[in-house]
Structures are given as structure tokens and as C-alpha cells.
Amino acid sequence: MAVSDLAHASKVSASARGGHVDIARLSVLALVAVLALLPLLAGGFLLYSLSLSIANAVAVLSVSMLVRYGGEVSIGHSFFVALGAYAVAIVEHRLGLSIAVSLPLAILLGAGGGFIFAFPSRRLSGIYLAVATMALALALPEILIGFEKFTGGFEGLYIAQDLVPGVSKALQRYYVTLVVLIVVCLALAHFRKSAQGLALLMAQAQPRAAEAMGITRSWARISIFTVSAALASLAGALTGFASSTVSPNSFTFFSGVFLLVGSVVSLNRLSLPAALVGGAFITLVPTYLAKAGDWVPILYGVALVAVTLAANAGDLRRFVPGRRAR
Amino acid sequence: MTVAAGSGLVADGISLGFGGLQVLSDVSLTLRPGVITGLIGPNGAGKTSLFNCLTGLYRGQRGHSSFAGRPLDGMGPAQRAGCGITRSFQNLAMCPDLSLLENVLVGLTLKRRSGWFSAFVPTPAQRAEQQDTERRAMAALNELGIASAAHQKPSDLPPGTLRLAEIARAIASEPRAILLDEPAAGLNAVETRDLIRALKRLMRPDLVLLVVEHDMDLIMELCEHIYVLNFGKMIADGTPAEIRAHPDVIRVYLGDDADD
Numbered sequence: 261m262a263v264s265d266l267a268h269a270s271k272v273s274a275s276a277r278g279g280h281v282d283i284a285r286l287s288v289l290a291l292v293a294v295l296a297l298l299p300l301l302a303g304g305f306l307l308y309s310l311s312l313s314i315a316n317a318v319a320v321l322s323v324s325m326l327v328r329y330g331g332e333v334s335i336g337h338s339f340f341v342a343l344g345a346y347a348v349a350i351v352e353h354r355l356g357l358s359i360a361v362s363l364p365l366a367i368l369l370g371a372g373g374g375f376i377f378a379f380p381s382r383r384l385s386g387i388y389l390a391v392a393t394m395a396l397a398l399a400l401p402e403i404l405i406g407f408e409k410f411t412g413g414f415e416g417l418y419i420a421q422d423l424v425p426g427v428s429k430a431l432q433r434y435y436v437t438l439v440v441l442i443v444v445c446l447a448l449a450h451f452r453k454s455a456q457g458l459a460l461l462m463a464q465a466q467p468r469a470a471e472a473m474g475i476t477r478s479w480a481r482i483s484i485f486t487v488s489a490a491l492a493s494l495a496g497a498l499t500g501f502a503s504s505t506v507s508p509n510s511f512t513f514f515s516g517v518f519l520l521v522g523s524v525v526s527l528n529r530l531s532l533p534a535a536l537v538g539g540a541f542i543t544l545v546p547t548y549l550a551k552a553g554d555w556v557p558i559l560y561g562v563a564l565v566a567v568t569l570a571a572n573a574g575d576l577r578r579f580v581p582g583r584r585a586r
Numbered sequence: 587m588t589v590a591a592g593s594g595l596v597a598d599g600i601s602l603g604f605g606g607l608q609v610l611s612d613v614s615l616t617l618r619p620g621v622i623t624g625l626i627g628p629n630g631a632g633k634t635s636l637f638n639c640l641t642g643l644y645r646g647q648r649g650h651s652s653f654a655g656r657p658l659d660g661m662g663p664a665q666r667a668g669c670g671i672t673r674s675f676q677n678l679a680m681c682p683d684l685s686l687l688e689n690v691l692v693g694l695t696l697k698r699r700s701g702w703f704s705a706f707v708p709t710p711a712q713r714a715e716q717q718d719t720e721r722r723a724m725a726a727l728n729e730l731g732i733a734s735a736a737h738q739k740p741s742d743l744p745p746g747t748l749r750l751a752e753i754a755r756a757i758a759s760e761p762r763a764i765l766l767d768e769p770a771a772g773l774n775a776v777e778t779r780d781l782i783r784a785l786k787r788l789m790r791p792d793l794v795l796l797v798v799e800h801d802m803d804l805i806m807e808l809c810e811h812i813y814v815l816n817f818g819k820m821i822a823d824g825t826p827a828e829i830r831a832h833p834d835v836i837r838v839y840l841g842d843d844a845d846d
Contacts (some may be wrong), residue, residue: 447706453688458691462684464694
């Protein structure tokens, strides 16, 4: 029930006109209020899982952003997530500094890494880009194990430093990730109206026309990938902070695929409710279905097919005479 | 008529071929500022190819082009846009996700200076720039009489409005040259009249304006100087009266006139 409400809220905001705007805004505000009060009801493992869901919601947004503004699919965003997570851990271990320092650093690192990847692949698109990103995801565990001196190898590293001393660890994890997610959603809403946001949407829909307005395809590809990687790295920093640990286990090849699954489940939308649905899906399903073991990938597959069919049903409805789907 | 080198958009001896097909052979034209220039020719005459050479989408195999004395050879569409040359597209090049106003705003991208930081975080400078560009885009829509549709999506609007919006987008950035590819395609008689009026109104002494059309009547009414292209060759150029009386043009267009 709750999930369908959230999905509905995001739909309203997408096609908001006139009076609908207020309903959409109010329901998102109500959702924020509920999220803010949730730690009163939930504690322990549930709160921990929720914190991770929120961190993963940011990671899902980074993939959705690449889809929405770049029209591209990345399987390897777990690479940039890992970059951010390890940045937090290594800054703490080497320099003894908290995420107050490493969070902005993670964003810069992600942007740098994204640019370094995007520049040589600026002429790639579609399946070719997706395969190139796969290389990142495949190389990642080897890199993490290879640089054992920094990354702690198989065992990984612990993240122990608090951001605000004196507040319980569980509450910190929850509220820091929640605040960052809300800020990210606001920033993305602002981005939609910005010169760069409009230019990217135009470059994707009408590449030739965009070029005639001075927006080159390589600019579009490099910039959206860089921004999306920066966001993924920020999400990684949050994931590290929320789970208090980083290890190669959390960044296997499948982590990148799961992020894509989360993005599809949230219908690639960039709203707060959609991001939460995607983040919760990829976090809670494996956690609570751990007993199902081998069935988890199958459940993912079923969910993907179901969501894809449901999403396309909306498109197909447009062709039924006398009915207008929005 | 001689034109001082360095004024307007000049194409000199442009040749273009695809495989064995010679689309343009040794075509030259001069688009002077302050004059509405027309380019006509029957279907397949090479109008759009020449247009695409001028905007940098195609590279002519031979020949040179320059704008205000600055050579354009080797420049792509984005760089030519940077020189102040804008164009419209024959097929409506609107982004379906953006409102009409936002579609016009994109045309102002090169004029905007706000950086990546302010793309995510609102700053006073960014807000001022946003308001300024929105005002300019609205003014452009107003100029073409479609400001009332500013907040609608392209899919909810008739093709005539979108065609005018394309032109609004081209003029919003206050370019030095506007090249319009069949701006009247798909317009009804009333919309065409509005278009002619709008184009005449936006003409300024320092603006280069080229209209590519196969609608002879529109060109005759709108343009002061006309080039006629046939089978990739420039067969005539002159005032509407001269073109109307030109024997080659009559021969080329006689069939078309008889059909109409």
C-alpha cells in the first residue's frame, strides 16, 4: 500500500499542473516527516537496514540520472560507489578525519574518476558504453584486493568516526544519509531547470539540433557521466558511513547490476519517493530474503520483468482508442 | 552586385558529392546583412545540402565559406553556433520533455555563464541569469505571437506553433545570422502569413537571414534577393522581379506551376 502511494506521488509531481503541484509537494513533505520520525518506531537492525536503503537510494539516483539525462545505461556504477566508500574509510584510517572531510572529497574523486572514464569513451553509446562500464565493475574487486595496503584487502576497513560526537551511532547513520538524500533530491530538481540540465535533455532528444545550438555530443556524454559518477561516489561515502564497513564483498560485479535493477524498479525517476523505492528494493529484498539464497537473483529477474511490463503497459495504453494515458 | 569582402555570410565554390552523386557543384552565394535572402529550387536541387554546408553539418569537398570576414572552413555546427549562426530544422527539433519556453531557453545555452556548481545549488547570480534568459525567451515567443503556449509541452501543440517556436529559439540568442530550413512546411495560409509578418518584423540592418523554401509565393513575398538552385548548380540570382522573368527559372518551375 505504502509503496503504491509513493509511486503515485511521484507520478503526480511528474505531470503536475496547477492545483496538483500542492498535493504532490504536500505528500512529499509528509513522506519526509514520516522518514524523520521513523527512528522513534524502528530501531536496531531495521533502522540499520533503512539507513542503508537511503544510501542506496542515492546510488540508484546516480544511475537513473545517467539514464534520464544521458540516455545511457551503466552496469559499472558500483565502481564509483566503491570509490566513495573507500575514500571515507581511507581518509579515516590515514588521516583520522570524519566524513565532514571525506564526503566532499568523495564527490570530487567520483567526478574525477567519472571524467577519466568518460573522456576516452565519449564516442561510445548504448550497448558499447554499457559493456565498457562493465569492465570497471569487473576490475573493481581485483583493484581492491591488489591495493591491500590501502584498502585492507579481503577484510576491508572499518569506519568508526562519528560526524556529531555524542549522538548514537544508529541515529547518526540514519539522519546523515537521510539529510544527504533530501539535499540530493532538491539539487536534482534544481538541475532539471538549469542551463546544463536543459542542454543535456535537448542533446539526448535532438542531438543535431542541440549541436546547432552549440551543445556538442561529446560535451553531453562527458558531463553527464562525470556528474553521475560524482553522485555515485557520494552514495558510496554514505553507504560506507551507514554500514560502518567497506569490503570487496559489497562491491562485486553484481552490485553494479543491482543498482541498475533499483533504477528500473524506480522507473528511472529522480524524485524522492522513486529513489526510496529503488534503494529499499535493492537493500531490503536481499536482506530479508537471505534465507531464500539462490532465489534472490530469480526474484530480481521477476521484479525486473514485472516492472518493465507494467511501465510499458502505460505506454501501450496510449494506443488504445478513446483513452489517454499520462 | 559587388559586396565588400567581410560582410555577411559568404560561400564560394562549394562542391559536395555523396559517392558518385554530385549534389552541389561550384555553388557560390553571398548573404548580405539587412537583406532577407531566399534560396529556392525544386525538390532534390540541393537546397538542404547547401544549407547543411553553411551550418557545418556537412563539409563541402571543395570551396570556402566565411562569416563577417572570418573563415568558417573546418568548423562544426557547434563552433559555427558560437560565431552567432543559428538555424531551424525542417523536421521539428523539439525536446518532448521540455515545455515550449524551455525548448527556447536551450537556444540561449551559449549565452549562459552559470557553472556546474550553480546547476545544482541555487545562487543569486544563477537566479538572476535564469530570470534574464527566461525574459529573453519569452520576448522571442512574444515576437512570434505564441507566448500564450509557453508552458505547454510540444506534444500538446499544433505543428504551426512548433514551427514558430523553432524560429523563436533561433532568434532568442540574438544571432548574427539566421538560416531557416523550410519554415513554412506544414503551415496553413494564416500561419504562413503570421510567419512572413514575424520574419519581416525581426529583420535588422545587421542581421543575415536566409530562408530556404520550395514555396515560390512565400519567397517572392518575403525576400529581397533570391538564389535559385537546380541539380546542384546555381542557375540564377536577383530580385524577385528579375527571378520571375529569368528564362531558366521559368523553365525549371513551369512544370511546378502547371501542377499547382
